[in-house]
Amino acid sequence: MAVELVFQKRPKPIQAMLDAFIMIKRSSRHILRNTDQLLGTFFQPIMFLVLFAAVFGGAISKALPEGVSYLNFLMAGIIVQTVAFGSTTTAIAVCNDLQKGIIDRFRSLPMNNLAVLSGHVISDVFRNGISTIVMLLTGLLIGFRSHASVTDWLIIAGILLLFTLAFSWLAAIMGVLAKSVEGVQWMSFVIVFPLTFASSAFVPTEDMNSVLRAFAENQPITQIVEAVRALILGNPIGDYGWLAAAWCIGILIVAVPLASWLFRRQSSR
Amino acid sequence: MTKSDNVIVVKGLKKSYGQNEVLKGVNFTVKRGSMLALLGPNGAGKTTTVRILSTLLAYDSGSVQVEDYDAHQEADKVRRVIGLTGQSAAVDELLTGRENLVMMGQLYRLTKNSAAARAQELLEEFDLVDAADRPAKTYSGGMRRRLDLAVSLIASPPIIFLDEPTTGLDPRSRIAMWDIIKSLMAGGTTILLTTQYLEEADQLADQIVVIDGGKVIAEGTAKELKSKVGKDRLELLFKAEKHYTAACELLSKAIVDSNDKEHSLTLIINDTNKDVKDVLEKLSDKNIPVESIVVHKPTLDDVFLSLTGKQTQTAKVEEQ
Numbered sequence: 001m002a003v004e005l006v007f008q009k010r011p012k013p014i015q016a017m018l019d020a021f022i023m024i025k026r027s028s029r030h031i032l033r034n035t036d037q038l039l040g041t042f043f044q045p046i047m048f049l050v051l052f053a054a055v056f057g058g059a060i061s062k063a064l065p066e067g068v069s070y071l072n073f074l075m076a077g078i079i080v081q082t083v084a085f086g087s088t089t090t091a092i093a094v095c096n097d098l099q100k101g102i103i104d105r106f107r108s109l110p111m112n113n114l115a116v117l118s119g120h121v122i123s124d125v126f127r128n129g130i131s132t133i134v135m136l137l138t139g140l141l142i143g144f145r146s147h148a149s150v151t152d153w154l155i156i157a158g159i160l161l162l163f164t165l166a167f168s169w170l171a172a173i174m175g176v177l178a179k180s181v182e183g184v185q186w187m188s189f190v191i192v193f194p195l196t197f198a199s200s201a202f203v204p205t206e207d208m209n210s211v212l213r214a215f216a217e218n219q220p221i222t223q224i225v226e227a228v229r230a231l232i233l234g235n236p237i238g239d240y241g242w243l244a245a246a247w248c249i250g251i252l253i254v255a256v257p258l259a260s261w262l263f264r265r266q267s268s269r
Numbered sequence: 270m271t272k273s274d275n276v277i278v279v280k281g282l283k284k285s286y287g288q289n290e291v292l293k294g295v296n297f298t299v300k301r302g303s304m305l306a307l308l309g310p311n312g313a314g315k316t317t318t319v320r321i322l323s324t325l326l327a328y329d330s331g332s333v334q335v336e337d338y339d340a341h342q343e344a345d346k347v348r349r350v351i352g353l354t355g356q357s358a359a360v361d362e363l364l365t366g367r368e369n370l371v372m373m374g375q376l377y378r379l380t381k382n383s384a385a386a387r388a389q390e391l392l393e394e395f396d397l398v399d400a401a402d403r404p405a406k407t408y409s410g411g412m413r414r415r416l417d418l419a420v421s422l423i424a425s426p427p428i429i430f431l432d433e434p435t436t437g438l439d440p441r442s443r444i445a446m447w448d449i450i451k452s453l454m455a456g457g458t459t460i461l462l463t464t465q466y467l468e469e470a471d472q473l474a475d476q477i478v479v480i481d482g483g484k485v486i487a488e489g490t491a492k493e494l495k496s497k498v499g500k501d502r503l504e505l506l507f508k509a510e511k512h513y514t515a516a517c518e519l520l521s522k523a524i525v526d527s528n529d530k531e532h533s534l535t536l537i538i539n540d541t542n543k544d545v546k547d548v549l550e551k552l553s554d555k556n557i558p559v560e561s562i563v564v565h566k567p568t569l570d571d572v573f574l575s576l577t578g579k580q581t582q583t584a585k586v587e588e589q
């Protein structure tokens with residue numbers, strides 16, 4: 001053999017971080033090379049934004065407070081919805097890795113195997129960041145205006161980051177549990193669709209019937225939408241800020257270990 | 270501590286999936302720098318054994334040591350010294366061949382430069398230079414297998430597991446794969462290979478372990494296994510029916526197989542030189558002319574057939 005092999009030895013935690021970096025690079029390449037999915041990342045949010053604003057705008061604006069346009073109201077909801085639906089990408093990526101032989105390869109290497117999961121989750125955060133920026137720019141083009149200060153936007157970014165992480169880890173659990181990519185799509189539809197629609201993402205909750213309203217007002221999506229919306233509209237954020245953060249952190253505390261445990265168990269069969 | 274001469278030691282290995290006992294106490298040892306072929310039909314437990322040895326699967330009882338490390342308890346240490354080429358190619362389809370190699374190299378703790386240089390070397394060695402920068406999903410089955418093997422060699426591990434490396438390859442690719450494997454052996458790598466092809470085990474392995482139904486049913490070198498089934502067979506062919514019938518009567522005691530249509534019959538012989546001469550003399554004494562004679566040495570296929578009572582795939586294909 002001509003090439004001399006140079007191995008490096010680093011402390012375990014640093015090694016684990018490097019593994020995560022390598023896996024983030026891998027998952028990001030997947031996202032960039034999967035052209036169909038990439039188009040979805042750009043066009044789906046634009047389509048939703050424009051359609052919802054045009055279709056529901058007239059009817060719903062009457063139910064909105066004085067001086068709030070539906071587009072300005074909708075923006076927070078549509079961003080959160082896009083992130084929630086977008087987490088399916090993580091689920092599919094995890095499911096794919098487990099179904100194909102590649103996971104055996106990773107597990108036979110002296111690497112930290114959980115880096116496979118964190119790679120998918122974190123590259124999904126980048127993708128969602130891009131989707132969100134695309135939506136905001138499109139919004140500006142069709143008349144979206146915000147009163148938020150730079151600090152407000154940083155808080156919005158922070159909340160959305162937490163939310164994306166929380167949902168992607170939940171999605172990772174789905175990806176481990178599902179037997180096929182079709183299964184993933186099904187699961188995410190059944191879970192994410194009701195969560196986003198039975199929330200304040202697209203309509204105020206006041207006009208819902210009492211049962212639906214009780215659910216809508218106490219589930220995480222609404223807390224997150226309301227927190228982001230208050231900041232965008234320049235309203236006081238009230239309890240929504242810490243409720244949103246608490247939900248996300250709560251989800252992360254449960255989902256990260258659970259996903260990791262399930263992943264280890266599933267992949268060692 | 271000096272490393273022991275036995276790189277892989279498997280003792281009383283048992284593994285069940287639910288009620289299904291897949292490995293029922295498997296024992297074997299692989300010596301440093303040698304190749305052991307695990308030979309068995311579909312469902313024998315080859316992949317299960319390889320997965321346990323390569324730390325992917327926990328086992329129920331027995332002991333499995335790789336370089337004196339327990340394959341389950343000390344998986345981390347085992348992973349540093351092994352390379353695995355599984356039964357289905359485990360490459361990242363969306364990454365290029367080169368990216369696959371470099372990524373896995375880095376995960377083996379190689380420096381980036383070292384991984385890149387080694388990747389180039391392997392791409393050249395495995396005839397993948399032209400396809401190096403194309404996504405692996407555009408590769409043919411044979412190219413994918415080569416890339417898969419190249420990936421497991423990226424850090425030149427001293428122990429390699431190959432689970433049916435040539436299944437699904439055309440004859441040319443198979444011979445190319447054999448050459449690669451032979452050069453690995455020449456480089457001193459310890460190899461455990463599984464195969465359903467007796468010819469492959471015969472060609473490559475120092476030692477063969479035949480498993481069936483989760484048990485080792487025979488073990489030894491190709492030569493030893495063949496001699497276990499033992500005896501050579503003599504096949505006689507006659508042109509005319511009456512000569513064939515006469516020969517059948519004359520030799521009736523020794524005949525193990527006969528074919529009325531082809532006028533052929535087969536005898537087991539103990540001492541090839543003497544027995545062939547005796548039989549021919551007997552026939553010429555009675556004026557029975559023989560069309561042709563063939564002496565069959567036992568093949569591994571025969572070994573397999575006599576051990577498992579089942580035919581191998583190669584034997585079935587040849588028969589058709």
Ligand SMILES: Nc1ncnc2c1ncn2[C@@H]1O[C@H](COP(=O)(O)OP(=O)(O)OP(=O)(O)O)[C@@H](O)[C@H]1O
Pocket residue numbers: 269286289291309310311312313314315316317318356465
């Ligand atoms: N994950 C699993 N769950 C349940 N049963 C399994 C599992 N994996 C393998 N088996 C069973 O274990 C037995 C041995 O399988 P194994 O894959 O080890 O065979 P093999 O010798 O590699 O066969 P092949 O030549 O077809 O690859 C089979 O009966 C198979 O059905």
Ligand SMILES: [Mg+2]
Pocket residue numbers: 315316317356432433
């Ligand atoms: Mg197998």
